[in-house]
Amino acid sequence: MTATATATVIAPAAEAAPALRDTRPLRLITCGSVDDGKSTLIGRLLWDTKAVKEDQAAALNRDSGKQNDLGLPDFALLLDGLQAEREQGITIDVAYRYFATDKRSFIVADTPGHEQYTRNMATGASTADLAVLLVDARAGILEQTRRHATIATLMGIKQFVLAINKIDLINYDKARFDELSREFKEIALSLGVKQVTAIPVSALKGENVVYDGKASMPWYEGPTLVEVLELATVRSAQTVGFRLPVQRVSRPGESFRGYQGTVAGGAVKPGDSVVILPSGMVANVKQIVTFDLVRNAAVAGDAITLVLDRQVDVARGDMIATIDAQPQVGLAFDAQLVALQPGGIEPGKRYWLKSGSRRQRVSVQPSSILDLKSGKWNRHDGALPMNAIGKVHLSFDEAAIFDAYELNRTTGAFILIDPDTNNTVAGGMIAGKRGDVGGLNNEAERVILSLPADLADKILASGILSERRDEIDIRRTNPGRAAELLGELDS
Amino acid sequence: MHISEFDAHTQDKQVKPPLDPHLKALENEAIHIFREVAAEFERPVMLYSIGKDSSVLLHLARKAFYPGRIPFPLLHIDTGWKFPEMISFRDEMAKRFDLDLVVHTNPRGAKENISPFTHGSALHTDIMKTEALRQALDAGQYDAAFGGARRDEEASRAKERIYSFRTPDHKWDPRNQRPELWNVYNGMIRRGESVRAFPLSNWTEVDIWRYIQAENIPLPPLYYAAKRKFVERDGMLMWAEDKRFEALPGEQVQEDYIRFRTLGCWPLTGAIKSHATTLDDVIAELEIATVSERQGRAIDRDQAGSMEKKKREGYF
Numbered sequence A: 001m002t003a004t005a006t007a008t009v010i011a012p013a014a015e016a017a018p019a020l021r022d023t024r025p026l027r028l029i030t031c032g033s034v035d036d037g038k039s040t041l042i043g044r045l046l047w048d049t050k051a052v053k054e055d056q057a058a059a060l061n062r063d064s065g066k067q068n069d070l071g072l073p074d075f076a077l078l079l080d081g082l083q084a085e086r087e088q089g090i091t092i093d094v095a096y097r098y099f100a101t102d103k104r105s106f107i108v109a110d111t112p113g114h115e116q117y118t119r120n121m122a123t124g125a126s127t128a129d130l131a132v133l134l135v136d137a138r139a140g141i142l143e144q145t146r147r148h149a150t151i152a153t154l155m156g157i158k159q160f161v162l163a164i165n166k167i168d169l170i171n172y173d174k175a176r177f178d179e180l181s182r183e184f185k186e187i188a189l190s191l192g193v194k195q196v197t198a199i200p201v202s203a204l205k206g207e208n209v210v211y212d213g214k215a216s217m218p219w220y221e222g223p224t225l226v227e228v229l230e231l232a233t234v235r236s237a238q239t240v241g242f243r244l245p246v247q248r249v250s251r252p253g254e255s256f257r258g259y260q261g262t263v264a265g266g267a268v269k270p271g272d273s274v275v276i277l278p279s280g281m282v283a284n285v286k287q288i289v290t291f292d293l294v295r296n297a298a299v300a301g302d303a304i305t306l307v308l309d310r311q312v313d314v315a316r317g318d319m320i321a322t323i324d325a326q327p328q329v330g331l332a333f334d335a336q337l338v339a340l341q342p343g344g345i346e347p348g349k350r351y352w353l354k355s356g357s358r359r360q361r362v363s364v365q366p367s368s369i370l371d372l373k374s375g376k377w378n379r380h381d382g383a384l385p386m387n388a389i390g391k392v393h394l395s396f397d398e399a400a401i402f403d404a405y406e407l408n409r410t411t412g413a414f415i416l417i418d419p420d421t422n423n424t425v426a427g428g429m430i431a432g433k434r435g436d437v438g439g440l441n442n443e444a445e446r447v448i449l450s451l452p453a454d455l456a457d458k459i460l461a462s463g464i465l466s467e468r469r470d471e472i473d474i475r476r477t478n479p480g481r482a483a484e485l486l487g488e489l490d491s
Numbered sequence B: 001m002h003i004s005e006f007d008a009h010t011q012d013k014q015v016k017p018p019l020d021p022h023l024k025a026l027e028n029e030a031i032h033i034f035r036e037v038a039a040e041f042e043r044p045v046m047l048y049s050i051g052k053d054s055s056v057l058l059h060l061a062r063k064a065f066y067p068g069r070i071p072f073p074l075l076h077i078d079t080g081w082k083f084p085e086m087i088s089f090r091d092e093m094a095k096r097f098d099l100d101l102v103v104h105t106n107p108r109g110a111k112e113n114i115s116p117f118t119h120g121s122a123l124h125t126d127i128m129k130t131e132a133l134r135q136a137l138d139a140g141q142y143d144a145a146f147g148g149a150r151r152d153e154e155a156s157r158a159k160e161r162i163y164s165f166r167t168p169d170h171k172w173d174p175r176n177q178r179p180e181l182w183n184v185y186n187g188m189i190r191r192g193e194s195v196r197a198f199p200l201s202n203w204t205e206v207d208i209w210r211y212i213q214a215e216n217i218p219l220p221p222l223y224y225a226a227k228r229k230f231v232e233r234d235g236m237l238m239w240a241e242d243k244r245f246e247a248l249p250g251e252q253v254q255e256d257y258i259r260f261r262t263l264g265c266w267p268l269t270g271a272i273k274s275h276a277t278t279l280d281d282v283i284a285e286l287e288i289a290t291v292s293e294r295q296g297r298a299i300d301r302d303q304a305g306s307m308e309k310k311k312r313e314g315y316f
Ligand SMILES: Nc1nc2c(ncn2[C@@H]2O[C@H](COP(=O)(O)OP(=O)(O)OP(=O)(O)O)[C@@H](O)[C@H]2O)c(=O)[nH]1
Pocket: A032, A033, A034, A035, A036, A037, A038, A039, A040, A041, A068, A074, A076, A089, A090, A091, A092, A111, A112, A113, A114, A165, A166, A167, A168, A169, A201, A202, A203, A204, A205
C-alpha cells in the first residue's frame, strides 16, 4: 500500500470472479453504532442508483422538513418506515431494500445501531454475504461497533467494508481516516477477518457512495462503495455433502411417497445412496420430482421432492444425507450463541431448539462469554444476559443432527425458543459434536462388527441401537476392504 | 388444460427455457416457506386477492405441493367493489386448478350499504377489507394466513418478517417483532394467536413480471392495455364502466387505452394510460417507469404511515 492508495485491503480478494455473470443478488447489511449514518448511507445508495421513484421522492421531500443545512433530503426516511422510528429519528427494526446497478442486483438489510435492538441486527446479519460497517469519523470505533463486527463474523460474514462516514464533518482529514483504518485493521485481524476495504464517505453528500469524492478528497484513490459491492462474492457453495432436511412427507395417493425439502448442501441425482438420520437407514434415490419436470440432478438451494427406492420410515425433521459424508448425530454439541431478549439465556433451562425443519428440546449450559473490549473469552457458567455472545454446551433428550456452522451455514445454524413466551431468544452456530465417539465412555471396551448392509440397516433401525446411536460409529465399505481392515487389526 | 383469454399474453409459447438463477432462488425460497407453514400449522389459509402477486403466489403454491393438491383453502375478501373481470377470473382459476375457494363479504357492508364514494376510502377499507378479513379468519379458525405482500411495496412492509406474528385480535406490533434468523422460522404460537406468512417478501415488482413471463402465469386482462372508459378524478384515472359509477359535475368520461399496475376496488385503483398489450410491453414499460406501483392507490395517500396503521389493525 502506498501513501496515497488508501483502500486498506488486508488480503487480496478471493479469485477474480469467473467471466460468467452471477445473477444471484448480493446480500449485504449496514451495521455500526447508533447515528453513524447507516440509514442515510443506504438511502443515498437507493437515491443515486435511481431506485427511488418520483412519488417516493416527493414524499421524502415533503417529510424531510429542514433537517440539515445542506438543503438535502433526510435520506434515512427512505428506510426508517415505522412511525416510532420517524418520531425518534432512530432505526428500530431491520429494513430490507432491493436495488440494482447495471452490473448486479442487491438485497440490503439496514440494521439498527441501538444496543437495545441488537436482535434485529443479528436478524439481518444471519443471511448476509457482506457487511458495511459504519463509523462516525468524529466518534471513532465504539463498543457497539465491535459488537456488530463480532456478531457479523460469528454469523459467517467474511467480507467487510469499513465506511468511515461523516468525513465532511472533519474536513476530509486523511490522517484521521488512516488512523481509524489502522485501528479497525487490528480488530479485524483478531476476529479472523481477512477482507476489509476502508472507504472515506459522506453518506449525506453522496461522496464515495455511488459517485466518487475526488473533488473533496483528492488523496483517496480507492474504489467507491458501489464498486466494492459490485465485485464482492456471493456466499460460496456449502462444502459438505448432500443434505436434505425433510419439511414434509407428500402422499397424494397410495402410489406416491415423496420427501419435500430444500437442499441444504451438496448435490443429488437418481441412483445416489443416501442415509436417513437419525435412524441410520439407507436407501437409493429413485427420482427427483418438481412441478416442471422430473430432474436428473438437484443442487444446494433447490426446493425438491425426493422419491426413494424402498419403503423407509422418514418423517418431518429427519435429514436425508449422502452416505459418504454424513452430518454429526449426537446428544451433546458445542455452540456459540447470541442472546437476543431481555431475559437472556438461563443455564439449565429447557428451551426449544429449531434447526432446519427439526425442533427438539435442549438444555443450555454456558461455558464462556466474550469480552467485547479485549476480544477475550472469559470463563462463565451463569446466565448470558441480553446481547451477550457466549459459548455453550447443548444437551438433547433425542439425537440432534448438525454440521459445524463453518462447514454449512444452514445445517449448522439454530434458534432457541423460550417455551414460556414462544419468542426467539437466541441465534446459535454449531462448533461441533462434543466428545467424539467413545468420549462419553472412554474406558469401555469396544467391538467392531462387519456385517451385510441389509442386516446392519435392520439392526440399526431397532430400538436398542437407535437409542444409543450417539455412541456408534459406522462406515460403509465393500467386503474386500472390510476384510482388509479387520486383517490389519489382527496383525 | 385449455387456453383462455386469461393466459399470459406472451408472444410465443415454445419450450420453457430454464429460469434465470435470480428468479430460481426467489422461487425456491417461496416454496420453502409454503412447505414450512403447511407442516407447522394446523389450519393455514391463503389470502387470494386475484392480482398479479396473488397469481404468482397461487402458482408457487401449486409447485410447492406438487404432485399433491394445495393442502389449504384460498380466501377471497370480496368488498363488492372489485372489477367484474377479477371475479370471473377468480372463478375460472378455482375451476381450472380445483381450488378450495372461500369467499367472504362483510355482512355489515351490504346491510349499511358501505361505499367508498359515500363513506370515503378509509372507512370502506376499514370495514370491507380489514374487518371482513378478521371475521373470515376468526370464522375459519385459521392459525396461519399466506399473503402476497412484498417488502419493496412500501416502507412499513420493508420492515416486516416473513412469519409476521399476530395477537388473538390480529394486531401487529412492529416494535416487537420476533428475530428471524437464517431461514429458520419460529412458528410457535398460543391458541388464538396467528401468523401471517409472506413467501414473496423478497420479490420486487420487476421480479413478479419476469416470473409471470417465464412461467406463463394467467392474469386478469386488466393488466393489459385496452380501450376502456374512465374519468380523471383527484389526479387519478378512475374506471367508469360500472353501473354504480356517477360522473361528478364537470367530469368528462373519456375512452382510451389504459391498464392497471395493481388491482383492487375499482373506485380506489388508478389506471395508467398505456399501449402495453403484451407481457413484453408491460415489462418494458415498467423498466422505465418513474413512479411506483402504489402511486395509483388511494389508500396509501390518505396520510403518512397509513399502511403501518392499517397493518397494526389487522390489514394485510
Ligand atoms: N454531515 C453529515 N451528516 C450525516 C452523514 N451521514 C449521516 N448524517 C446524519 O447523521 C444522523 C444520523 O443518521 P442515520 O442515518 O439516521 O443514522 P443510523 O446509523 O441509521 O442510526 P440508527 O439506525 O438509529 O443506529 C442524521 O441526522 C444524518 O443526516 C454524513 O455523511 N455527513
